[in-house]
Amino acid sequence: MPTHQLPAPIARFIRIVTWVENGLLIGLLALMVGLAGTQILFRNLLDLSLLEADQLLRMLVLWVALLGAVAASRDRKHISVDVLSRFLPARLHAGVRAFTDLFTIGVCLLLAWQSVHFVQDERAMAEKAFGAVPVWVTELILPIAFALIALRYALHLRHSLLQCCGREECR
Amino acid sequence: MILTGLAFVALVLLGTPLFAVIAASVLLAFSHTDTRLTVVVSEVYRLSEMPVLLAIPLFTFAGYVLAESQAPRRLVRLTNAFLGWMPGGLAAVVLVVCALFTAFTGASGVTIVALGALLFPALTQAGYPERFNLGLITTSGSIGLLFAPSLPLILYSVVAQQLNIGQPVAIGDLFLAGILPGTLIVLLLALYGAWQNRGQAIPTTRFSVREALGAAREAAWEVPLPLIILGGIYSGYFAVSEAAAVTALYVLVVEVFIHREIRLPELPRVMRESMVLVGAILIVLGMSLASTNYLLDAEVPTRLFAFIREHVHGALGFLLLLNLFLLVLGMMLDIFSALVIMVPLILPIAVGYGVHPIHLGIVFLANMEIGYLMPPIGMNLFIASYRFNKPVLTIFRAVLPFVAILVLAVLLITYVPWLSLGLLRH
Numbered sequence: 001m002p003t004h005q006l007p008a009p010i011a012r013f014i015r016i017v018t019w020v021e022n023g024l025l026i027g028l029l030a031l032m033v034g035l036a037g038t039q040i041l042f043r044n045l046l047d048l049s050l051l052e053a054d055q056l057l058r059m060l061v062l063w064v065a066l067l068g069a070v071a072a073s074r075d076r077k078h079i080s081v082d083v084l085s086r087f088l089p090a091r092l093h094a095g096v097r098a099f100t101d102l103f104t105i106g107v108c109l110l111l112a113w114q115s116v117h118f119v120q121d122e123r124a125m126a127e128k129a130f131g132a133v134p135v136w137v138t139e140l141i142l143p144i145a146f147a148l149i150a151l152r153y154a155l156h157l158r159h160s161l162l163q164c165c166g167r168e169e170c171r
Numbered sequence: 172m173i174l175t176g177l178a179f180v181a182l183v184l185l186g187t188p189l190f191a192v193i194a195a196s197v198l199l200a201f202s203h204t205d206t207r208l209t210v211v212v213s214e215v216y217r218l219s220e221m222p223v224l225l226a227i228p229l230f231t232f233a234g235y236v237l238a239e240s241q242a243p244r245r246l247v248r249l250t251n252a253f254l255g256w257m258p259g260g261l262a263a264v265v266l267v268v269c270a271l272f273t274a275f276t277g278a279s280g281v282t283i284v285a286l287g288a289l290l291f292p293a294l295t296q297a298g299y300p301e302r303f304n305l306g307l308i309t310t311s312g313s314i315g316l317l318f319a320p321s322l323p324l325i326l327y328s329v330v331a332q333q334l335n336i337g338q339p340v341a342i343g344d345l346f347l348a349g350i351l352p353g354t355l356i357v358l359l360l361a362l363y364g365a366w367q368n369r370g371q372a373i374p375t376t377r378f379s380v381r382e383a384l385g386a387a388r389e390a391a392w393e394v395p396l397p398l399i400i401l402g403g404i405y406s407g408y409f410a411v412s413e414a415a416a417v418t419a420l421y422v423l424v425v426e427v428f429i430h431r432e433i434r435l436p437e438l439p440r441v442m443r444e445s446m447v448l449v450g451a452i453l454i455v456l457g458m459s460l461a462s463t464n465y466l467l468d469a470e471v472p473t474r475l476f477a478f479i480r481e482h483v484h485g486a487l488g489f490l491l492l493l494n495l496f497l498l499v500l501g502m503m504l505d506i507f508s509a510l511v512i513m514v515p516l517i518l519p520i521a522v523g524y525g526v527h528p529i530h531l532g533i534v535f536l537a538n539m540e541i542g543y544l545m546p547p548i549g550m551n552l553f554i555a556s557y558r559f560n561k562p563v564l565t566i567f568r569a570v571l572p573f574v575a576i577l578v579l580a581v582l583l584i585t586y587v588p589w590l591s592l593g594l595l596r597h
Contacts (some may be wrong), residue, residue: 007549014559022439022443024208025442025443025446026439026442026443029228029232029442029446030442032225032228032229033229033232033416033420033423033443034417036225036229036412036413036420037416037419037420038413039412039413039416040417042410054222057222057225058219058220058221058222058224058225059219061218061219061221061224061225061227061228061453062216062218062219064228064446064449064450065218065224065228065449065450065453065454065457066450066453066454067390067446067450068228068446068447068448068449068450068451068453069450069451069454070450071192071443071446071447072447072448072450072454073188073448075447077447077448077451078188078189078190078451078454078510079188079189079190079451079452079455079505079507080183080186080187080189081183081184081186081189081503081504081548082186082548083186083548084184084185084186085186092258092380096185096186097186099185100185100186100187100188103182103187103191103195104187104188104191107191107194107198108191109194110198111194111198111211111212114198114208114209114211114212115209117207117209118209118212118213118216121203121209138219139216142212142215163554165222
């Protein structure tokens, strides 16, 4: 996603966010592959099954899935029905995209807000997910991911609007 | 209510990400009840409570690593060494290679992109007509969905298990159930390839023991993979998610450290790209868990069944109607969305008509294979059009005979449940 037309501090912020997103996604996937493999070795060689590792692995699925969804937002790779783009003139299509971007931002902000409530509720219950990690910490990815998806679509929205107004070339 | 429904359909057609539309509709539906809206995100959180989902990121990652390596080329050489001597042999090679490859990459279009460049020139060079080649490769991009460990099979089982239909829908059973129908599809298409090109002077390569051994030695690391997966699962040695972990680790070691075809610095990009697909699928699944929860609360499937039972009598009539419906659905929605949105509605009805849930899953996916080839959405048409630089209409005309064969196969799969269930009853 191009950041060069943004004010410098915002562009820098986006670059840092992108870097952290990528780092977390890749790191957690590596952890998942390694841990899942170790589990099998342990079970077969030492007849040992780590319950906590199972719980951690399931949590990793959620985190990797949501971080993957954030990455998909950056590249506009979400599953969608893409019929109109082939029939509409480029600028009109950019206008339609601006509208759907706005809708997506709205939904994601609402989801992020509900996720904050969800995390707060869980925090009051103070249950443990695995080891010393409370459940609410594992849920933190929900508000973070939905907020990040909203952020990505806000950046898309800017481009869609500029293209719609003819101030940026349509891709 | 009809107006809101139409508004949501319009949003989908305008290209809004599907997960956002489903989320909005569920938020709206729950806002009319006493339930707190946090229920939607708590359903997404349930993605962390299904152990079997672990298989999805692991298999997808393995598939992407394989696609980036030279494994497709080795697979082509190996299959050609064993099938190339038959009439229409190269066409059969294309079908078998693509089916195996799609099983690992989940029919996400990777097959056409990764193998098209390799197979299309090979077919042309061997003297097959261009139109046939376009049709064959475009079609091959989605066959293989029925073979383990394809993502749609896993996803169907995950969705079906949410529904409490009283019959288990184990992934292992689905993997077994897909073998005969999947083979039937490949076989019918291969026969068509041989028949279509009869009388054309296409030289077949003579079977050579030396070439077969050489190809087998070259692919020695990849050949055991299906055995590891299926053998591991059916001997009871691995759970499905464990088989996925072994596959991911194995493929990683073979392609990165033994063959060294993916350099270590490239690995993070491959990891990220594979997880984009996983994220896009699982977030739709998460939202659809919430919508399924609402639909079950509102007893929608029960009411739908009562309505349909008044008009459609008997399982055969229902299955015919289902085939038509799925064909149209496949023209509109991609396979992953169709699965998570439609299975919660269709499965309870099918079970009501006495259709086995495993059989329904195979019928559903077989229908969807055709959807990949139908306008206006059919993803394979557009990927092939882009890949081979040909108008979509040309591609569509080229796949039509293949679509006819697939329809025949789907009818057989639908009305001969034994094909799907035969291997299960032992």
